[in-house]
Amino acid sequence: GESVGLHLPTLSVQEGDNSIINCAYSNSASDYFIWYKQESGKGPQFIIDIRSNMDKRQGQRVTVLLNKTVKHLSLQIAATQPGDSAVYFCAENIAGANSKLTFGKGITLSVRP
Amino acid sequence: DGGITQSPKYLFRKEGQNVTLSCEQNLNHDAMYWYRQDPGQGLRLIYYSQIVNDFQKGDIAEGYSVSREKKESFPLTVTSAQKNPTAFYLCASSEDRGTEAFFGQGTRLTVV
Numbered sequence: 001g002e003s004v005g006l007h008l009p010t011l012s013v014q015e016g017d018n019s020i021i022n023c024a025y026s027n028s029a030s031d032y033f034i035w036y037k038q039e040s041g042k043g044p045q046f047i048i049d050i051r052s053n054m055d056k057r058q059g060q061r062v063t064v065l066l067n068k069t070v071k072h073l074s075l076q077i078a079a080t081q082p083g084d085s086a087v088y089f090c091a092e093n094i095a096g097a098n099s100k101l102t103f104g105k106g107i108t109l110s111v112r113p
Numbered sequence: 114d115g116g117i118t119q120s121p122k123y124l125f126r127k128e129g130q131n132v133t134l135s136c137e138q139n140l141n142h143d144a145m146y147w148y149r150q151d152p153g154q155g156l157r158l159i160y161y162s163q164i165v166n167d168f169q170k171g172d173i174a175e176g177y178s179v180s181r182e183k184k185e186s187f188p189l190t191v192t193s194a195q196k197n198p199t200a201f202y203l204c205a206s207s208e209d210r211g212t213e214a215f216f217g218q219g220t221r222l223t224v225v
Contacts, residue, residue: 032211043117043203043216044156089155093211100146100171101214103156 012110019077021107023090026071032093034101035064035075037086044089047075077109085111116140119204119217126191126198126224134189134220136204143209145187149173150201150219159202162187163209191222199224 013019025033031052036044050057050064050073057064063076073090087106094102117138126132138145144163148156158171162181176195181187187206191198201221205214 034213036216041219041221043119043205043218046213046215049213091214095211100158100161100211102158103148105153105155 009105010108010110012112013080014112015080015082017080019075019080019084019109021075021077021088021090021109023073023075023104024071025073025090025092027092027094028068028071029094029096030092031095033064033066033073034091034093035062035073036089036091036103037084038089038106039086047088080109080111082111082113085109117204117206117215117217119202119220121220122218124220124222126222128224129193131190131192132222134191134202134204134222136187136189136217138185138187138206138215140206140208140215141184142206142215143184144207144212144214145181146205146207146214147171147177147179147187147189148203148205150203156203159189198222 034049035047037047038044048059048062048064050066055066061078065074087108089103089106091101091103120135146161147159150156157173159177160179162168165184168179168181178190201219203219204217207214
């Protein structure tokens with residue numbers, strides 16, 4: 001089975017509010033995590049990443065938090081905009097000779113005007 | 114512009130036929146990947162290659178084949194052995210294993 005999962009399949013937020021998207025992972029050997037955004041009919045786009053030696057990383061309007069104790073990853077989007085509506089995936093990389101990215105099922109973010 | 118190009122964008126195949134999806138990158142990346150995406154699902158890894166002339170099976174390799182004769186190219190063949198090939202196929206590349214992957218725009222394959 002997949003080692004990366006998401007708590008909620010859909011998230012609806014009001015424009016201007018902050019969004020929080022959560023992700024759980026089960027492999028303690030994972031050392032690198034990425035959040036991707038995918039718009040309909042397109043390939044995923046990189047949003048932000050974080051390595052396991054960090055617990056927080058900030059970008060423009062986005063923050064990723066990593067809690068290794070409970071194996072939890074979250075993506076916070078500040079002042080959510082209509083253009084943020086998309087499917088969001090977390091991905092983890094398990095360190096090792098054949099390390100590769102494993103993706104969760106995704107969560108749909110819908111922004112209400 | 115640097116990037117990953119997948120072609121074609123839409124592809125139709127008759128049952129029993131093999132079909133090859135193209136993926137080219139000019140990012141000088143060593144690692145390349147193929148993922149399959151079904152509606153409402155995440156990305157499942159089919160095959161990946163970390164260096165030219167070498168590739169490994171992912172989680173759902175049955176019914177698929179790949180080659181990596183050139184650094185910039187990683188074509189995927191969907192064979193007649195793949196029983197449910199209708200899906201959205203995504204190619205990606207990264208500088209090294211375990212780093213950010215850049216994706217192409219995908220090929221939507223439909224079996225008719």
